[in-house]
Amino acid sequence: MTSASVNDIEFRSVTKRYGAVTAVTDINLAVPKGAFVALLGPSGCGKTTCLRMIGGFEQPSEGEVQIGGAAMAGIPPYRRPVNMVFQHYALFPHFDVEANVAYGLKQMRPKIEAAEISRRVGAALEMVRLGGFGKRRIHEMSGGQQQRVALARALVNKPKVLLLDEPLAALDKKLRTAMQIELQTLQRELGITFVLVTHDQEEALSMSDKVCVMSAGRIVQFASPQEVYDRPANIFVADFVGKTNRLSGTLENGNAVRLSSGALMPVRDTLLAPGTALTLAVRPEAIRLAKAAEAAGGIAGTVTHRIFLGSSVEYSVAVSGLGDLLVTAERQSLAADGLAEPGDPVRLVFDPSGAHVFPA
Numbered sequence: 350m351t352s353a354s355v356n357d358i359e360f361r362s363v364t365k366r367y368g369a370v371t372a373v374t375d376i377n378l379a380v381p382k383g384a385f386v387a388l389l390g391p392s393g394c395g396k397t398t399c400l401r402m403i404g405g406f407e408q409p410s411e412g413e414v415q416i417g418g419a420a421m422a423g424i425p426p427y428r429r430p431v432n433m434v435f436q437h438y439a440l441f442p443h444f445d446v447e448a449n450v451a452y453g454l455k456q457m458r459p460k461i462e463a464a465e466i467s468r469r470v471g472a473a474l475e476m477v478r479l480g481g482f483g484k485r486r487i488h489e490m491s492g493g494q495q496q497r498v499a500l501a502r503a504l505v506n507k508p509k510v511l512l513l514d515e516p517l518a519a520l521d522k523k524l525r526t527a528m529q530i531e532l533q534t535l536q537r538e539l540g541i542t543f544v545l546v547t548h549d550q551e552e553a554l555s556m557s558d559k560v561c562v563m564s565a566g567r568i569v570q571f572a573s574p575q576e577v578y579d580r581p582a583n584i585f586v587a588d589f590v591g592k593t594n595r596l597s598g599t600l601e602n603g604n605a606v607r608l609s610s611g612a613l614m615p616v617r618d619t620l621l622a623p624g625t626a627l628t629l630a631v632r633p634e635a636i637r638l639a640k641a642a643e644a645a646g647g648i649a650g651t652v653t654h655r656i657f658l659g660s661s662v663e664y665s666v667a668v669s670g671l672g673d674l675l676v677t678a679e680r681q682s683l684a685a686d687g688l689a690e691p692g693d694p695v696r697l698v699f700d701p702s703g704a705h706v707f708p709a
Contacts, residue, residue: 355379355381355382356379356380356381356382356415356418357380357381357382357383357384357416357417357509357510357542358378358379358380358403358414358415358416358510358542358544359378359379359380359413359414359415360376360377360378360379360399360402360412360413360414361377361412361413361414361415362375362376362377362411362412362413363375363376363377363399363402363409363411363412363413363414364376364409364410364411364412365395365398365402365407365409365410366410371566372395372398372566373395373398373399373566373567374566374567375412375567376395376399376412376567376568377568378399378561378568378571380542380544380559381542381559382542383540383541383542384542384543384558384559385533385536385542385543385545385556385557385558385559386542386543386544386545386557386558386559386560386561387545387546387547387552387553387556387557387559387560387561388400388544388545388546388547388561388563389547389548389550389553389560389561389562389563389589389590390548390562390563390564390589391548391564391589392548394563394564394565394566395563395565395566395567396546396548396561396563397514397546399546399563400433400512400514400544400546402414403416403421403431403510403512403544404426404429404431404433404512405421405424405425405426405428405429405431406426408422408423409422416429416430416431416509416510417430417509427456430508430509430510431508431509431510431511431512432453432502432503432504432506432508432510432511432512433503433511433512433513433514434496434499434500434503434511434512434513434514434516435499435514435516436514436515436516436518436519437519438495438496438498438499438516439499440487440495440498440499440502441487442486442487442488444487445483445484445485445486445487446474446479446482446483446484446485446486446487446490446498447470447474447483447484449487449498449502450470450473450474450483450498450501450502450505451466451467451470451505452502453502453505453506454466454469454470454505454506457506469505470483470501470505471483472505473501473502473504473505474501476501476504476535476538476539477497477498477500477501477504477531477535478497478531479494479497479498479501482494492519492520492521492524493520493524493527493528496516496517496520496528497531499516500516500532500535504539508541509541509542510541510542510543510544511536511541511542511543511544512544512546513532513543513544513545513546514546515546515547515548516528516545517529517547517549517552518549525552529552529555529556532556533556543557545557550589550590550591553574553590554574554577554578554590554591555574557574558573558574559571559572559573560572560573560574560577560590562577562582562585562586562589562590564585564589569582569583569585569586570582570583570586577590578590578591580705581630581705583707584628584630584707587630587705587707588630591632592632592633592675592677593630593631593632593633593705594630594631594632594633594636594674594675595628595629595630596608596609596614596628596629596631596671597609597626597627597628597629597709598614598626598627598629599624599625599626599627600619600621600622600623600624600625600627600706601613601623602623603618603619603620603623604616604617604618604619604701606627606629606704606706608670608671609670609671610648610668610669610670610671611670612648612670612671614629614648614699614704615699615701615704616629616701616704616706617701617702617704617706619706621706621708625708625709626708626709627706627707627708627709628706628707628708628709629704629705629706629707630704630705630707631674631699631703631704631705632703633663633674633675633676633677634677634679634703635699635700635702635703635704636674636676636677636697636698636699636700636703637678637697637698637699637700638664638666638676638678638689638695638696638697639695639696639698640689640693640694640695640696641693641694641695641696646696646698647696647697647698647699648668648671648696648697648699649668649669649694649695649696649697650666650667650668650669650674650694650695650696650697651666651667651692651693651694651695652664652665652666652667652689652690652691652692652693652695653665653666653667653673653691654691655688655689655690655691657688660679661677661678661679662677662678662688663675663676663677663678664676664677664678664689664695666695666697668697674697676697
């Protein structure tokens with residue numbers, strides 16, 4: 350395990366049970382100081398339980414959680430150097446913005462002088478670009494502004510770690526994208542550790558510098574967003590993070606797989622023995638679609654659906670023996686008349702670097 354001086358958060362063989370139900374099993378995790386880490390996974394995978402154990406709202410059944418090198422066993426939430434932004438913000442509707450942000454400071458002992466509270470509240474509101482909004486009522490604020498009030502309230506106490514429990518889930522797509530950028534900027538400016546819980550793959554990949562993918566109470570991969578997407582640890586990660594096509598086949602040699610349809614597909618070199626049964630995860634953007642009359646080679650298919658997404662186009666292509674495959678084409682790579690239509694015969698050419706090979 351890395352030295353505690355390097356990490357803000359450590360899980361050491363942590364297991365959490367609720368009666369007969371085990372929520373997380375033998376979690377070992379080290380979150381470096383100043384990192385932006387996303388805990389990513391489907392509902393029930395244990396990510397929120399981990400967040401709540403960091404915050405002190407739950408205690409491990411086994412193992413130890415450390416923050417800044419100190420064991421947190423028995424330490425209540427209000428005595429931990431962390432703060433949390435909840436999914437629904439948990440703002441006080443009868444307080445104005447200033448009173449919401451000041452609430453935590455007023456509970457601190459020994460008491461902080463009123464002038465210092467006012468100064469720190471003003472600085473926190475400036476930090477989240479809400480200077481001048483202190484006297485506004487919460488119901489007068491937009492969803493994005495309320496989220497920033499919740500951030501200011503969490504940051505005003507100068508925590509070592511900020512915990513974010515799906516804080517963008519209630520926002521529309523455009524505002525969510527804007528707030529993702531705001532959070533990244535804020536985290537870089539402050540230099541404190543952010544831990545985000547989300548089930549949104551795009552959110553995790555775009556915001557964090559480390560992604561912790563969880564499944565069934567265990568960590569299945571902890572790596573950079575690019576590594577998680579480009580080199581998934583197993584078929585679950587390949588399936589859950591981004592879109593993928595699952596194919597089955599048998600390794601013909603080091604860099605070719607005989608698919609269940611009989612077609613031969615190139616893959617990156619693998620150390621598995623020829624004849625090994627495989628599952629392949631192929632990203633939609635790793636398949637090039639060409640009109641049948643204009644291309645030789647590849648695998649024949651027929652377009653069944655076309656989804657126009659503006660900057661890109663998604664196709665569903667029926668391939669004999671393989672089923673329907675998803676193919677993504679960027680608009681820049683298409684001529685003005687390059688869109689295929691449902692019913693068109695096409696050829697699919699696979700990029701070996703986009704095919705992830707796993708033993709069946």
